[in-house]
Amino acid sequence: MRSDGPAADDPPGAGDRASPASLPALRRGSRDMAALLALPAMWVDRAPADIATDLLNVLFAMLRLESGYVRFDDPAGSIEHWRPAGRERPRAIDLALAAAPGPTIDPATNTIDIEGHHIARIVQAFQDEHCVVLASCGRPGFPGDLDLYLMRVVVSQAATAILTARRLDAERSARQAAEAALRVQTDFLAKLADDLESPLALLAARATEARALASHPGGAVRAAAAEPALVAAPHAPRLAPPVALTPREAEVLGLLGQGLSNKEIAGVLWLSDRTVERHITGLYRKLGVERRSEATAFAMRYGLVDPMSA
Amino acid sequence: MTVMDKPACRPVSFAGGVLDRYRHVCAFVNGREEEDALLEPFVREGFASGDTMLYVVDPRNRATVVSRLRHAGFDMPRLLARRQCEVRTWHETYLREGFFDRDRTLDLLDEVFGVSPLPRVRLIADMGWAAEAKIRDALLEYEAYANAVQPKYEHVAICVYDTARFGADVLIDVLRTHPVALIGGVLQVNPFFMPLPEYLAELASRDRQPIDA
Numbered sequence: 457m458r459s460d461g462p463a464a465d466d467p468p469g470a471g472d473r474a475s476p477a478s479l480p481a482l483r484r485g486s487r488d489m490a491a492l493l494a495l496p497a498m499w500v501d502r503a504p505a506d507i508a509t510d511l512l513n514v515l516f517a518m519l520r521l522e523s524g525y526v527r528f529d530d531p532a533g534s535i536e537h538w539r540p541a542g543r544e545r546p547r548a549i550d551l552a553l554a555a556a557p558g559p560t561i562d563p564a565t566n567t568i569d570i571e572g573h574h575i576a577r578i579v580q581a582f583q584d585e586h587c588v589v590l591a592s593c594g595r596p597g598f599p600g601d602l603d604l605y606l607m608r609v610v611v612s613q614a615a616t617a618i619l620t621a622r623r624l625d626a627e628r629s630a631r632q633a634a635e636a637a638l639r640v641q642t643d644f645l646a647k648l649a650d651d652l653e654s655p656l657a658l659l660a661a662r663a664t665e666a667r668a669l670a671s672h673p674g675g676a677v678r679a680a681a682a683e684p685a686l687v688a689a690p691h692a693p694r695l696a697p698p699v700a701l702t703p704r705e706a707e708v709l710g711l712l713g714q715g716l717s718n719k720e721i722a723g724v725l726w727l728s729d730r731t732v733e734r735h736i737t738g739l740y741r742k743l744g745v746e747r748r749s750e751a752t753a754f755a756m757r758y759g760l761v762d763p764m765s766a
Numbered sequence: 767m768t769v770m771d772k773p774a775c776r777p778v779s780f781a782g783g784v785l786d787r788y789r790h791v792c793a794f795v796n797g798r799e800e801e802d803a804l805l806e807p808f809v810r811e812g813f814a815s816g817d818t819m820l821y822v823v824d825p826r827n828r829a830t831v832v833s834r835l836r837h838a839g840f841d842m843p844r845l846l847a848r849r850q851c852e853v854r855t856w857h858e859t860y861l862r863e864g865f866f867d868r869d870r871t872l873d874l875l876d877e878v879f880g881v882s883p884l885p886r887v888r889l890i891a892d893m894g895w896a897a898e899a900k901i902r903d904a905l906l907e908y909e910a911y912a913n914a915v916q917p918k919y920e921h922v923a924i925c926v927y928d929t930a931r932f933g934a935d936v937l938i939d940v941l942r943t944h945p946v947a948l949i950g951g952v953l954q955v956n957p958f959f960m961p962l963p964e965y966l967a968e969l970a971s972r973d974r975q976p977i978d979a
Binding site for chain 1: 781782783784828829830832833836842843845846847851853949950951952953954955957
């Protein structure tokens with residue numbers, strides 16, 4: 457009897473418990489499942505094409521297949537392998553591909569019967585890729601619940617490994633491009649420094665001369681007073697606001713300070729537009745400001761807006 | 767029929783896959799950029815289909831969610847006014863009155879999902895509150911019990927876990943409580959999922975320890 461998949465209250469492979477003869481199958485399945493946990497370690501630093509080939513190898517070894525097919529599609533191209541190897545795909549595989557539906561992670565039906573072949577089909581989509589895996593086997597009862605379960609796990613492992621491999625490739629390429637660009641910029645800056653050395657030396661001499669004149673008690677030039685810091689030092693203690701705000705006013709001011717419009721503030725806080733406008737008018741009056749930007753500056757100064765939350 | 771055998775309902779796209787019968791998902795993400803890239807198509811499809819997006823976020827990020835959606839091109843004042851988008855904070859949901867209570871939160875989930883089958887609700891919950899509150903076992907029990915609540919409805923629940931904030935041991939347990947998981951960018955039916963009775967029995971056999979966030 458074939459079901460649509462494991463029920464929530466049954467452990468994996470429970471569908472195979474129909475008879476005592478299924479217990480060895482269950483034990484084998486458990487051992488296979490444990491072994492599958494090692495797959496990610498085996499596929500580290502492997503090229504996507506190698507992972508796809510390996511996926512077929514694992515399925516053949518685990519399920520004793522007659523033929524198998526795997527395809528991973530992504531915008532950059534497709535990886536496709538089949539066994540038995542040959543110039544053309546096995547006929548049953550071709551027919552099964554023609555019958556395959558769109559991507560789904562939990563297909564209600566994942567078997568196809570074609571010309572006497574029982575073919576298990578796994579279709580999985582992830583990000584902007586998707587994969588199709590077909591497995592044909594002459595064993596009676598194929599595919600059982602345990603077969604499908606094991607296939608799903610292996611395919612998921614391979615999909616994750618291929619996605620990781622592609623990401624690493626992309627990062628490696630980006631890093632190499634960035635390093636090349638950095639070399640160009642470094643060379644340019646070195647040349648610029650060489651070109652500016654003489655003029656800068658002259659400017660430095662003139663600045664020294666000006667400072668000497670300014671420090672003279674009778675000098676006409678006085679150094680300007682140091683400008684106050686425009687940005688509070690990180691982790692500076694919060695200042696207490698100079699006016700008392702109600703919790704609602706502080707809440708409205710916080711959201712205003714983070715760039716929300718009046719209508720958005722009303723929507724988030726479940727208030728009417730008019731109520732929000734009234735709060736904001738009251739805030740402007742309390743804070744002694746006239747514009748949203750001034751209210752925002754107040755909110756940031758007194759810690760009513762967390763700059764790290766943007 | 768078990769709760770997981772509920773007939774398939776209107777499918778929902780998520781992370782390149784399709785959520786059909788299983789609509790309680792744990793999504794492991796690594797940082798804000800990955801989270802945004804993951805959720806944007808899901809949110810876009812939700813708004814286009816007339817579904818309601820319900821965010822549960824860190825109170826510090828409430829405005830950030832709205833700003834990001836606005837920058838993505840959504841008319842946030844209109845969506846918020848129509849209640850097609852709601853942004854609630856941890857303090858209004860998981861941590862009401864300042865602490866987490868499993869039963870109270872499950873009742874709230876039942877209440878939110880049970881208001882009406884339409885419009886469908888797409889819940890996106892930032893689960894970072896549990897890393898901060900260090901309440902591992904209560905979180906896991908809640909997630910396990912949520913699998914009994916959520917399947918009663920067509921609504922979708924995406925529990926977002928930032929992998930940088932939780933230890934691997936907690937994430938493995940989280941994995942056991944969700945029938946569908948997004949790991950490493952791949953959405954998959956979770957082969958490690960443990961049904962509720964089995965999982966509760968395992969939890970009961972462990973010593974209760976706080977998590978290290």
